[in-house]
Amino acid sequence: MKKYIATAALCLATVLPTFAQTRRVMTVHQKDGTTKVYKVNSIENVTFTDEALATLRNQWAYNDDVKDLSKVTMLDANGSYEFALYGSDNDTKPVFKLTIPQSLMGQEITLGSDNAQDVKVAYNGETPKLTGTLQARFDKFKKNVTITLEAETADYSDLRCKWSNGAFTQIYTATNSIKTTNVNDVKTYDVASALVLNPATVGAATTFAFGDVEATTADGLLAGKIGVAVSISASKLYNGTIDLAADADSYTLKYIDYATRVTYEKVKAGTITTAKDKDGKLYIKINATYVEMVTALTLCAQKGQTSFAQYCEHLKHVRYIGGKVEYTRRQHYFTVWINDNEKEGIVTDIHPNPPFTAVQKVAVNWMSTHSSNYKMLTAHPEWMAGIKAMERSITGKSYRYIPKNKIANNQLFRSAIHDGDIIVIITNKKGLDTTHIGLASWHADGLHLLNASSIHHRVIDEPMLLRTYMSKHPVQTGIRVCRVTER
Numbered sequence: 001m002k003k004y005i006a007t008a009a010l011c012l013a014t015v016l017p018t019f020a021q022t023r024r025v026m027t028v029h030q031k032d033g034t035t036k037v038y039k040v041n042s043i044e045n046v047t048f049t050d051e052a053l054a055t056l057r058n059q060w061a062y063n064d065d066v067k068d069l070s071k072v073t074m075l076d077a078n079g080s081y082e083f084a085l086y087g088s089d090n091d092t093k094p095v096f097k098l099t100i101p102q103s104l105m106g107q108e109i110t111l112g113s114d115n116a117q118d119v120k121v122a123y124n125g126e127t128p129k130l131t132g133t134l135q136a137r138f139d140k141f142k143k144n145v146t147i148t149l150e151a152e153t154a155d156y157s158d159l160r161c162k163w164s165n166g167a168f169t170q171i172y173t174a175t176n177s178i179k180t181t182n183v184n185d186v187k188t189y190d191v192a193s194a195l196v197l198n199p200a201t202v203g204a205a206t207t208f209a210f211g212d213v214e215a216t217t218a219d220g221l222l223a224g225k226i227g228v229a230v231s232i233s234a235s236k237l238y239n240g241t242i243d244l245a246a247d248a249d250s251y252t253l254k255y256i257d258y259a260t261r262v263t264y265e266k267v268k269a270g271t272i273t274t275a276k277d278k279d280g281k282l283y284i285k286i287n288a289t290y291v292e293m294v295t296a297l298t299l300c301a302q303k304g305q306t307s308f309a310q311y312c313e314h315l316k317h318v319r320y321i322g323g324k325v326e327y328t329r330r331q332h333y334f335t336v337w338i339n340d341n342e343k344e345g346i347v348t349d350i351h352p353n354p355p356f357t358a359v360q361k362v363a364v365n366w367m368s369t370h371s372s373n374y375k376m377l378t379a380h381p382e383w384m385a386g387i388k389a390m391e392r393s394i395t396g397k398s399y400r401y402i403p404k405n406k407i408a409n410n411q412l413f414r415s416a417i418h419d420g421d422i423i424v425i426i427t428n429k430k431g432l433d434t435t436h437i438g439l440a441s442w443h444a445d446g447l448h449l450l451n452a453s454s455i456h457h458r459v460i461d462e463p464m465l466l467r468t469y470m471s472k473h474p475v476q477t478g479i480r481v482c483r484v485t486e487r
Helices: 002-015 219-223 291-303 308-319 334-343 375-379 381-394 411-416 466-471
Strands: 025-029 035-039 059-062 065-068 071-077 080-086 096-101 120-123 131-138 144-152 158-167 169-171 177-182 185-190 193-197 206-211 226-232 240-243 251-257 262-264 269-276 282-289 347-350 358-361 398-403 422-427 434-443 446-453 458-461 476-484
Touching: 071 144, 071 158, 080 144, 096 131, 096 144, 177 226, 193 219, 206 219, 226 269, 226 282, 251 282, 291 308, 334 347, 334 381, 334 434, 334 476, 358 476, 375 381, 434 476, 446 466, 466 476
Parallel strands: 071 169
Antiparallel strands: 025 035, 059 065, 059 158, 071 080, 080 096, 096 120, 131 144, 144 158, 177 185, 193 206, 206 226, 226 251, 240 269, 251 262, 269 282, 347 476, 358 398, 398 476, 422 434, 422 476, 434 446, 446 458
16 A cells, blocks of 8 residues: 555656746846846835936035035146146145146037047046046136036046136246247257346336346346347236237337347247246246248248358348338338338238238328337337338228138138248237238148247147137238248
């Protein structure tokens, strides 16, 4: 009997199905390729909602950890702005260091995109891989800046900051040197002395002098090879950057070559930046272009002339009416410069119609109505008659130009304007004929301006189209063009 029961039990086991043990789970697949598994027996449902992040104001946040920002500094360097954001006034290392090309200021930048290749974001000294957006913009006076960073790190942590239209401190770097460039000849001199002559009366100009020898007086600088003297009006001193072409009444600038006893003072373009930090340290940066010097050197090269005497002879004719060295015959207005140098056969006024479709009627009196800004006229009031005669010589005359909104990138313009032509930007500013000059530089996208830039504070092949550049300056109305005559 027992044997039978055992056999029956075995048979029953072979016909019953086998059931595996299971449990209900939820698998979450994450962006980094990993997965997480959760038991769901106790989960009723799963929902996704948008969680509001903390509103930041002069603060930064890592995930939900929000901390204050106390100050921002800015360095203008190599066509970019470098912002440093500090958690405390006493911190020596910033929480964030942001590098933003000047061309991207005011734009919302998508981090990691093609146009953000030159954008850098450093966090606590590291440069994490970030996704998100970055934006920085100045107010219209460039006294305050708004900076917004909304980003995620590679591990999806939130990294954010906000500086809300707050003040910033501009910092500067200096080489304490003077560099001169004449065609392919570049010379650099260490500044051994820096002198200042404070104004005798309130509101008068302040004068600075620099030289390559140690000196305690201006006469002591004569022992050196070169010197620079600059006087800056009270309204412009320590007040940002001066455009040397547009603000000619705000400064005087001389570069002196003591070795050759030549003084260069006819500035055509460039910038002067002055600043003073909270400790009283002064910063002065000068970037000036002397068109006559370059033109005279070009004439020497055309004729195969290499002597200094030959260079000086050309320079006299480039700089002075008829080559006669007198203050009242100096070509103080660029229209006079073009007219006289064309008469001398040095340059050619380019104005085919089209594209030179508009006419400028010149009316100048700036020097005679602002004589107090010119030291030589103040010292020699008898010269005023000669200056007024020069102004009358071009007032009422008409010259063809291209309106700034008509500058185009086509065969007509490329055949009329050549690389290296002198671009003369004319102005509607009362009493003046021109406001800025540079050299024509054609790119694939159109005409650009090689110039001493007040935006970039150095000589640069302007990244913006000339048309775009001029649209940002309401006083600039169009361009004239002249070309050094081939011989």
